[in-house]
Amino acid sequence: MTSQEIRQKFLDYFKSKDHLIVPSAPIVLKDDPTLMFSNSGMTQFKDFFLGYKTPTAPRIADTQKCLRVSGKHNDLDDVGRDTYHHTMFEMLGNWSFGDYFKKDAIAFAWELLTEVFGIPKENLYVTIFEGDASENLERDQDAYDFWKSHISEDRIINGNKKDNFWEMGESGPCGPCSEIHVDLRTEEEKAKVSGLELVNNDHPQVVEVWNLVFMEFNRKADKSLEKLPAQHVDTGMGFERLCMALQGKSSNYDTDVFTPLIAKVEELSGKKYTGVLENEKDIAIRVVVDHIRAVAFAIADGQLPSSGGAGYVIRRILRRGISYSYRFLDMKEPFLYKLVAVLQEQMGRFFPELEKQGTLVTEVIKSEEESFLKTIETGLIRVEKLIQQTIADNQKVLPTLEVFELYDTYGFPDDLTRIIAEEKGLTIDEEGFKAEKKKQQERSKADSAQKVYDWVTLEEKEENFVGYDTIESETYIT
Ligand code: ATP
Ligand code: MG
Ligand code: MG
Ligand code: MG
Structure with a gap:
């Protein structure tokens, strides 16, 4: 079926x-x-x-x-x-x-x-x-x-x-x-x-x-x-x-929801998907075919990548996809945008917004890829330098402020910093990093003490509502 x-x-x-x-x-x-x-x-x-x-x-x-x-x-x-x-x-x-x-x-x-x-x-x-x-x-x-x-x-x-x-x-x-x-x-x-x-x-x-x-x-x-x-x-x-x-599979990625996308990534990158759980190349392929769906559907529904709010979440998902493919699939040129046509072919009949907004979705993704690829190289060089310096200082943990700067100023995904550090036997200070993120959010938001729930009753809304950004501000993805 x-x-x-x-x-x-x-x-x-x-x-x-x-x-x-x-x-x-x-x-x-x-x-x-x-x-x-x-x-x-x-x-x-x-x-x-x-x-x-x-x-x-x-x-x-x-x-x-x-x-x-x-x-x-x-x-x-x-x-x-x-x-x-x-x-x-x-x-x-x-x-x-x-x-x-x-x-x-x-x-x-x-x-x-x-x-x-x-x-x-x-x-x-x-x-x-x-x-x-x-x-x-x-x-x-x-x-x-x-x-x-x-x-x-x-x-x-x-x-x-x-x-x-x-x-x-x-x-x-x-x-x-x-x-x-x-x-x-x-x-x-x-x-x-x-x-x-x-x-x-x-x-x-x-x-x-x-x-x-x-x-x-x-x-x-x-x-x-x-x-x-x-x-x-x-x-x-x-x-x-x-x-x-x-469909008798042992992974969601082996179903026909994902196989056409995976086939396209294989074709474009020349890398074969082998479905191994801990293999970096396979993780990267799963990340890419997953993230392209999130980003494409969000843009088709009107959420463009941007530097704040929901748009920032979408931009970070896309950048995570680009980073993984850059590092583990050797994709140094924009290519994710080429997956949109595959997604359209497969899901456009049931979700007509993908058909209608296909051109916009493709163009937005392509231009995001172009601009992020320009900064990723700089980010990688900085991580590498940070690692060398940490090793030279006989330390095991990367300096928190620099790790945060990479994330915040350069938009470099922190999980990538983490992976690269781990490869060299180093770690990042998770608590410190979290604290920096929190400080940053507090700087830009009035009050982020709100708890995050999926709904609030009218009563609570009147009492507590302090703005959309505040409520979700604790929840920006990393
Ligand atoms: P899990 O325990 O696997 O994280 P959940 O209990 O968080 O799932 P629910 O909130 O109960 O999930 O959502 C209903 C159903 O949606 C789940 O039974 C699962 O089949 C599916 N689902 C939940 N999260 C995801 C996800 N991230 N990706 C794919 N399917 C999901
Ligand atoms: Mg559950
Ligand atoms: Mg559940
Ligand atoms: Mg869950």
Whole structure:
């Protein structure tokens, strides 16, 4: 099954269960004071849950373009180094606004995965909320009982508040969740360790695919929980991970979501992708094909790279891609812009904004590449000098102020400084670097004491809102 067919099957399934199918909201949020980018499917429905708007339908399903590089969800450091976290990814989702609840949400998810998509039941595990005494929250027995009718009890795992109680703001709707994990290891691997032990344990072939959130509480301003008058369902499934499971692959990058992009990088660079986890060239190729999607979709949705706010985040993602390909793929000339046509070919039918904005996207990326390539050489020379000086001084840690200057003044990605230093047996002072970043943000922002959440209630907004930049200022990617 191709990825296009998989996406369509998901939507068709929920359509057949009376869901209204809606388009993805833009990946860039223009009118949300708390968030720069959509980072989950529910972003566009926040006001339905908060009761500020009436839902357009009681049941909705879609695929949402998400970006997790800032705020509460920041996966950037994992991207390229693992095989299942992306900056930009699609989150397939179905929602019930005061309509069906746990029983149907679980039944739909199970039927879709095992019957429509045919994932063998013995490859699936689920988690449920184990309860939390400090909050007087009980174990999610209902979810357990509903799961029990589909899956054997030894595959239902208790999860703690961190993984299995969904809460995105200081107040507002929240509730327990149930995750579905798929075990894609070979039979031989499975014989060695039980999949049970690997769930939520960073194993690249035992991954979370779907999260079903049951919103049944409201967290009040005084932090106490009350039962909501109506109960809602909010689910999110990682599209690229689902494709990996259905296409029998062991990495998202081996699915047809990424293979055409990888083929183009191979053609342009003359380097072969071998899919090895710790190989620098392979990491660089994964970084490049991941980052081009994030940057292309952001620009197509109207966010140009720039020196502040969301534009700065996009510029840094692009620069990270350029640095990796410069260093590990020997690409010294602009080439990322050539991947846009491949992406368009592959995703333009479903996401027409890519078709419409293709020329702009290509040109913007090309000119960003040209200008950054001019400074990267200078950056590399500076890092090299810094390293020599540190070694000559008999030190093991690069001087923090210089490392920060490279990052701040020269726009040189700090993870690259880190990698180069490590190659020479040196490190950077992480705490000191963080402190410098914080100081810099404090210099340019009035007050960055705000916590970062994915939503705030109107009450909180009136009390606390001090501006968009401030709220996300702690979250600039590095
Ligand atoms: P993980 O534990 O793997 O980081 P998560 O619990 O943070 O995932 P959720 O917030 O529950 O993820 O999002 C719902 C689904 O979206 C996940 O089950 C997963 O399939 C997918 N997903 C989450 N983050 C990413 C990412 N960075 N790249 C690709 N898919 C993702
Ligand atoms: Mg995560
Ligand atoms: Mg998780
Ligand atoms: Mg989750």
